[in-house]
Amino acid sequence: SQQGEEDPQALSIQEGENATMNCSYKTSINNLQWYRQNSGRGLVHLILIRSNEREKHSGRLRVTLDTSKKSSSLLITASRAADTASYFCATDFQGAQKLVFGQGTRLTINP
């Protein structure tokens, strides 16, 4: 089974609103990453948070990590139409040399 599971599977909001997506995982991790995928294209890296970090910011992105709950959230503030995409979390976990992705959240920003 997949390491990361995103919630919700789909999210539709108005432009200018904030979007929050969540990711849960099952085993202890070293790092957690978030990626974006525009329709039909390859994934693009957004941000990485290490297991000893609790929060990280990059522009309009804010990522939190709660290792006790084995969960992470991605917040996109002041959303824009160009943020419409699918968002995936990915984990590399202790004792393994692989990067495992979740099912993704499809975000739609309505003008």
Place this chain on the structure above:
Amino acid sequence: DAGITQSPRHKVTETGTPVTLRCHQTENHRYMYWYRQDPGHGLRLIHYSYGVKDTDKGEVSDGYSVSRSKTEDFLLTLESATSSQTSVYFCAISESMGIEAFFGQGTRLTVV
């Protein structure tokens, strides 16, 4: 953009035929991955490599094999293609664990 190229970009093949997809990188990255993407399943790891001739299975490896005889190339082979292997296949590379991975543009494979 990271130098990663997948070939072919599109392929239609018949059930029972062998198919090989190629991932080529010019970044000298150690790690290479093959994923498949299907609606409702996100990206699922098929096989990965952590060095030349060092490969391991992912979550959905049945029916697939891989080879990595040199740093720059990671080949994914479907020994006898089935309709359930119709999917979009993505290759990814990373220099090490714990840093970002770079993705190819994907290969759309249709098995008829």
